[in-house]
Amino acid sequence: MYRQILIKSLNKIKPLCAVRSLATTNAASVDKKLFTPGPLGVSMTTKQAMLRDLGSRDTAFIDTVKKIRSKLLDVAGVPAQVFTSVPVQGSGTYAVEAVFHTALPTTGKALLLVNGAYGKRMKKICELAGLAHQTEIFSENMKVAPSAVEEILQNDPSFTLVAVVHCETSSGIINPVSEIGCIVKNHIPDASYFVDAMSSFGAIPLDLQASKVDYLVSSANKCLEGVPGFSFVIARLDHLLQCKGNSTSLSLDLYDQYDNLEKTHQFRFTPPTHSMLAFQQALLELEQEGGVLERGKRYQKNCQIIREGMKKFGFREFLDSSHKGYIITSFCFPKDPKFVFEEFYHRLNEKGLVIYPGKVLDSDCFRIGNIGHLFPDDMTHLLQCIKEVCQEMEMSFPINN
Numbered sequence: 022m023y024r025q026i027l028i029k030s031l032n033k034i035k036p037l038c039a040v041r042s043l044a045t046t047n048a049a050s051v052d053k054k055l056f057t058p059g060p061l062g063v064s065m066t067t068k069q070a071m072l073r074d075l076g077s078r079d080t081a082f083i084d085t086v087k088k089i090r091s092k093l094l095d096v097a098g099v100p101a102q103v104f105t106s107v108p109v110q111g112s113g114t115y116a117v118e119a120v121f122h123t124a125l126p127t128t129g130k131a132l133l134l135v136n137g138a139y140g141k142r143m144k145k146i147c148e149l150a151g152l153a154h155q156t157e158i159f160s161e162n163m164k165v166a167p168s169a170v171e172e173i174l175q176n177d178p179s180f181t182l183v184a185v186v187h188c189e190t191s192s193g194i195i196n197p198v199s200e201i202g203c204i205v206k207n208h209i210p211d212a213s214y215f216v217d218a219m220s221s222f223g224a225i226p227l228d229l230q231a232s233k234v235d236y237l238v239s240s241a242n243k244c245l246e247g248v249p250g251f252s253f254v255i256a257r258l259d260h261l262l263q264c265k266g267n268s269t270s271l272s273l274d275l276y277d278q279y280d281n282l283e284k285t286h287q288f289r290f291t292p293p294t295h296s297m298l299a300f301q302q303a304l305l306e307l308e309q310e311g312g313v314l315e316r317g318k319r320y321q322k323n324c325q326i327i328r329e330g331m332k333k334f335g336f337r338e339f340l341d342s343s344h345k346g347y348i349i350t351s352f353c354f355p356k357d358p359k360f361v362f363e364e365f366y367h368r369l370n371e372k373g374l375v376i377y378p379g380k381v382l383d384s385d386c387f388r389i390g391n392i393g394h395l396f397p398d399d400m401t402h403l404l405q406c407i408k409e410v411c412q413e414m415e416m417s418f419p420i421n422n
């Protein structure tokens with residue numbers, strides 16, 4: 022009631038300002054903290070940047086598209102003469118699928134290096150599209166072994182594309198993408214090397230040229246802290262330019278998307294105007310934070326706090342230290358019979374904190390992400406709440422493992 026009266030009176034004075042400030046107050050007080058692989062929390066200023074309606078042909082929007090495409094190359098640390106960036110409407114999977122449809126002709130064959138759910142998704146994409154592929158499955162708690170890749174390529178150099186996930190967000194493992202890239206180019210120099218860097222781009226530095234990456238995919242709402250709505254591909258121009266006519270999908274034709282963006286600076290189909298506006302602000306905030314290195318440092322600090330705290334509590338990690346990165350951590354379910362994940366999850370949720378179930382096949386785990394608009398204080402608060410929840414569930418504490 023009071024709120025309605027307040028809105029009415031504020032609307033009379035300064036309509037836009039009033040709605041904005043109420044939206045801000047509400048969002049800040051209602052929203053939970055997301056310790057997940059995504060969707061992730063973003064800053065209020067990034068959300069506020071979306072509070073506009075722009076037409077797709079509006080010069081302000083065209084300008085935004087141009088700036089974003091150019092800034093993405095800066096974040097990737099690659100020159101515009103050699104690489105291009107191509108935004109794709111939809112979540113990250115859309116861009117992954119667009120790369121396969123475009124970079125893998127029906128006469129080609131992909132080698133998929135798989136050690137988790139997102140590698141498996143690549144396999145599913147190739148299966149559904151009828152694209153020739155060979156899948157090499159590695160253990161979910163081990164990095165893809167470069168020596169195994171070398172052996173495969175020595176025995177069969179007929180692959181035209183090799184694909185791997187940088188941070189397998191299903192476990193948190195970091196694959197040695199630079200080493201693998203060098204092996205790929207050593208054995209099959211004409212093949213394309215495709216890295217799914219969905220949850221690592223913008224926080225884990227990667228030298229694309231030294232790592233021989235031809236296609237890299239990520240999305241707006243991961244480490245770059247924009248809102249969901251589009252993904253993007255950083256593509257080597259000499260590879261992409263050979264792909265005209267390859268795609269059997271219209272909407273996922275990356276070459277056509279690129280060609281149209283180059284010619285008109287417009288998307289082929291309805292563009293994600295609001296999330297592009299938010300992304301422009303998110304990129305500015307990345308710059309203000311100090312770029313990829315500083316963002317990475319914040320995530321490393323977040324990660325260190327949660328890992329050290331959970332260790333003190335007695336929780337055991339799924340990965341050993343030589344395999345993990347600093348994006349997300351998988352924790353094994355404690356052996357304590359009082360631990361029931363659903364209850365643990367819901368109790369934390371009631372305290373305004375969202376964690377995530379595990380996504381590995383051979384072990385019962387839950388995951389705690391530390392990317393997005395999260396800071397060391399958030400991690401400390403999460404630890405305090407985890408302790409309270411364990412006590413509320415009458416688990417032995419420290420945890421019995």
Ligand SMILES: Cc1ncc(COP(=O)(O)O)c(C=O)c1O
Pocket residue numbers: 058059112113114115117139186188189190191217218219220240
């Ligand atoms: C490594 C990786 N690849 C692909 C995806 C799929 O992205 P989306 O869920 O945005 O389609 C994700 C999602 O978290 C991911 O972490």
